[in-house]
Amino acid sequence: MSTAFLLTTLAVVVTPGTGVVFTLAAGLSHGRRASAVAALGCTLGIVPHLAAAVTGLSALLRTSDLAYDVVKYLGVGYLLYVAWTTLRDKEALTVAAGAEPRSAVRTITSGVLVNLLNPKLTLFFVAFLPQFLPTGESGSAGAMLRLGAVFMALTFVVFAAYGWCAAAVRDRVLARPRVMTAIRRVCAAGFVGLGVRMAVA
Template identity: 35%
Template sequence: MIETTTLLTFVAMVLGFVFIPGPATLLTIARATGSGTKVGIATGAGIAVGDIVHTFMAVVGLSAIIATSALLFSLIKYAGAAYLIYLGIRALLARAPGVPGQAALPVSAGKAFRQAILAEVLNPKTALFFLAFLPQFVQLENGPADLQLAILGTVFVLFGLLSTVVFALGAGQLGDLLRRNAAVLKWQGKVIGTLYCALGLRLALQER
């Protein structure tokens, strides 16, 4: 079993990672601001499920295959980038609602949840992060490495979910206030669409 000191050190580092705004946080904020708190939380939950997939990949060694295969890394990277840009273009082309208070980008929580899973799974950088970060806290003398990786990954997912929920709550409330302004309502979808496209381009330009 993982030593208490090691686990506490891991938790402290994870808290630093998950509360620093990154792609997952920005995606959650964009969803919560544009479609409400519930949709933002669903997005955070989808990202958590995607991270569970990456934990599994790290445990069974699939992340190592992605790390060593330039072709596979590029295929997953460009698929993820294309998906984010697709979401961004849809947001840019969506008609702004004419009623103040209405969601700028109406989407169901279920759809946001599924989209977030796909966006997170198709981010090879996350797979490599789990592969590089989690094993640093594995100590073979404390039990099976696979079990320790699974525990560490679960801890990371739980704190990551906590952070996205916090950001979703804040962004959702801010979005409710902003949507009462007709001028903000007109441009909100364009801003969010631009953010999605920027995240997609950022992913496409990243190197291993």
């Protein structure tokens, strides 16, 4: 496994995106455990993209404009939905003493959807990973699985770190509802911005 792969993958994972915003919101809302669960959900959302790359389905998405656009606009729609619910539901991003955390299943499901409907991940596995695969060898699928596993591990570690940092400042904003209102609006705007960027990409 090359250093170039690790450094480039780390740069891709560290760059803030939908998963980072989702994990930060979970950390601010309900603490470190919730942020770790959110990071796990986002990481599991990578599995279908990796499976598609291994089975060749990602090539179909890359060559079929219609298939790609369907996945892309489903992702855009979901991001706009998340932004709307974040603004509408004041408990979606609330810091309160003794607040009931979201169930792990619900958090993981939301995290999976955030990354599942992100066609950029499919393109990552199509355009980036093949550069590090042995060409013309039967072990290409196994090598892709190994590199994909590394990508997933880095995703979980980095996202969890983001979430834990958010959880660390949670108590400081506990008694500042105006701050949380501003954060909720920023998160919603972030989801809208990411959705618009995905739509025009």
